[in-house]
Amino acid sequence: MTASASKAIDVAVMMGSKSDLETIRPAVKAAEGLGLAVEVRVLSAHRTPDEAAAFVADAVRRGVKAFICGAGGAAHLAGAVAARTTRPVIGVPINAGSLGGFDALLATVQMPPGMPVATVAVGGAENAGLLAAQIAAVADPELGARLERERAARRKKVLESDEEVRASASSGGGSPGTR
């Protein structure tokens, strides 16, 4: 067992293939940016079912607060993880083929009663990271405060854009930032 294998984890990020990595990366960035301990694994319900199940048990033992599972096509990973734990599972459907991610969306979101998977948009990894942090924040007021600051920063950005667009529109100029 490596040293990292026994460390505490807040969020476990799993993906069905290394080809999903770039799509899932914003989940890792969002969760780590909020100070959470994240472990990232390539594990498949189809191709490595035993290793995936073993990791779920290990992550639970290490205190994981939420799982994020990204997969494309016949995306069963989130459901397979949900079947093995009552910790919250967030599914990220990934556009990995000819159906634009609609296949993965349906496979992830259409869980049977009793096995919930909180499904974000196709490719919505950033929201998955934020949602995992919101789940963890229920028992962590400091994390909750960091999330409030993150929201406030987003709000400020939109209001600045609004200001900029209104100023350029009223001066009859072209699109802001292009002049």
Ligand code: C2R
């Ligand atoms: P490859 O690029 O490795 O052929 O994988 C992966 O998430 C990926 O998007 C193609 C797609 O297959 C998906 N995959 C799943 C699962 N394992 C791999 N949907 C699973 O367990 O659900």
